[in-house]
Amino acid sequence: YFDLTHAPAFGYESRLNRETMLDLFDERGGDPRRPGKRDPLDPLLWRGAREDEPSWDGRTLGAGRPGWHIECTAIALRWLGDRIDIQGGGSDLQFPHHEMSSAHAECLTGEHPFASHYVHAGMIGLDGGKMSKSKGNLIFVSKLRGTGVDPMAIRLALLADHYRTDRPWTDTLAKVGQHRLETWREGVARVSGPSGAELLAIVRERLANDLDTPGALAAIDMWAQTTGADTASPSMVTSMVDALLGIELV
Secondary structure (H helix, E strand, C coil): CCCHHHCCCCCCCCCCCHHHHHHHHHHCCCCCCCCCCCCCCCCCCEEECCCCCCCEECHHHCEEEECHHHHHHHHHHHHHCCCEEEEEEEHHHHHHHHHHHHHHHHHHHCCCCCEEEEEEECCEEECCEECCCCCCCCCCHHHHHHCCCCHHHHHHHHHCCCCCCCEECCHHHHHHHHHHHHHHHHHHCCCCECCHHHHHHHHHHHHHCCCCHHHHHHHHHHHHCCCCCECCHHHHHHHHHHHHHCCCCC
C-alpha cells in the first residue's frame, strides 16, 4: 500500500472532506474497510495475482499486478514527464483515481502539483440513471446518425450544457440541437450579418472562461437571429464555428 502520510498535499485536487473520500473510495474500487491498514484511504500499490487476470513476477511482492492508480502514474511519468499540463476525464475519476495518481507522482518526483490543471466532465445520464458500458444503456452516436440525426446537431446538443454539468440525454436535446444548427446555417447563408469580429471576441471570451460553451452558443444564436451589414461576417462566422467549436455549417 501507499502510505498517504508521505503525501502532505493529498486532497488538494478533489477538495473533499474525509468522510466523503471514504464513501467514494469504498464505492469506486477502494478497500477502506480492510482490516490492518494504517489509513483506510491508503491505496493499493500491488495486487496479488487473480485467476483470469494478467499478472507479472513482482519478486519479493509475489505474482500480481500494479494497482490502478500507480499504474496510470507510471504510464504518465514514463511518457509525459514529471509535470503535465492537464489531467482530465469524467467526474467519477476525480476521486479517488486522479487524487491518488497525483499523490503517487508527487511523492516519486517531488514536484507539486503533478498537473497544472484538473478538468473533469459531468456524467451523461439516461432514464434517471448513469449511462455506462457496464449497465448496457449507452446511446451510440452511430445509432443516432442511423436515425437521421445530423452529427453536428449531436455535438451542439452536448455543447449546450457546461462540460462539468451532470445531465441526462433525451431525444429533445437532439431536436434542440438540430433546430440550432438549422438557424446557424440560415444565418451564414446570408449575404451579410452583424459584426463577425465582435462575435469572435465574445466567443473567445466565453470559451476562455472555463470553456463556457453555453455562453458561446448563446452569442452565436443572437448573431444568427440579428441582421447586419457586415458582408464578411457570414464567412468569418462559418470558419470560427468550425475552428472553435468543431461545427461544420457548410
